[in-house]
Amino acid sequence: MSNLKFQVVHTPSFKRWMINRASLVYMLERRGIKPFPEGFAFFDWYYYTTLVDWGNVLLDLVFKSDLYSPTFKCADYALEAQTECAKRHGLNSLRMCLDKRSSEKGHAYDIFPYGDGEGVEGVMLFEPNEGYEWSGVLEIGEFSYLPELVLI
Numbered sequence: 001m002s003n004l005k006f007q008v009v010h011t012p013s014f015k016r017w018m019i020n021r022a023s024l025v026y027m028l029e030r031r032g033i034k035p036f037p038e039g040f041a042f043f044d045w046y047y048y049t050t051l052v053d054w055g056n057v058l059l060d061l062v063f064k065s066d067l068y069s070p071t072f073k074c075a076d077y078a079l080e081a082q083t084e085c086a087k088r089h090g091l092n093s094l095r096m097c098l099d100k101r102s103s104e105k106g107h108a109y110d111i112f113p114y115g116d117g118e119g120v121e122g123v124m125l126f127e128p129n130e131g132y133e134w135s136g137v138l139e140i141g142e143f144s145y146l147p148e149l150v151l152i
Contacts, residue, residue: 020045035149050116082151
């Protein structure tokens, strides 16, 4: 008899839709957020879901603050959330963004579009480091989070 143990991870089910890169970039630029790098596309299509379903997905992507170290900082949290979101949930529209206005040294976190089959309704921010009392979903401008560049 085997003593193997397996962890079972239940991934929430949700509907998802696509937006093309040009439309997403246009939407972000209207909010003063520039794509980085300009003229280079990681994907042609980005998958998104409703704000309610994003809430369920993002609960899985808040990381322990004990990861923070001289070699694992805010940009690493943001990239980790971006990568794990695509791997675990098939949503590649959670993207790292950069902000020089929220702190003296700058800050990195994530941005994502939400909506339904009728189209994208808006964008929200996500702070993946549980060490902040406001970690989780944020509106643009909340806690001085004002993204300037997005890795898209």
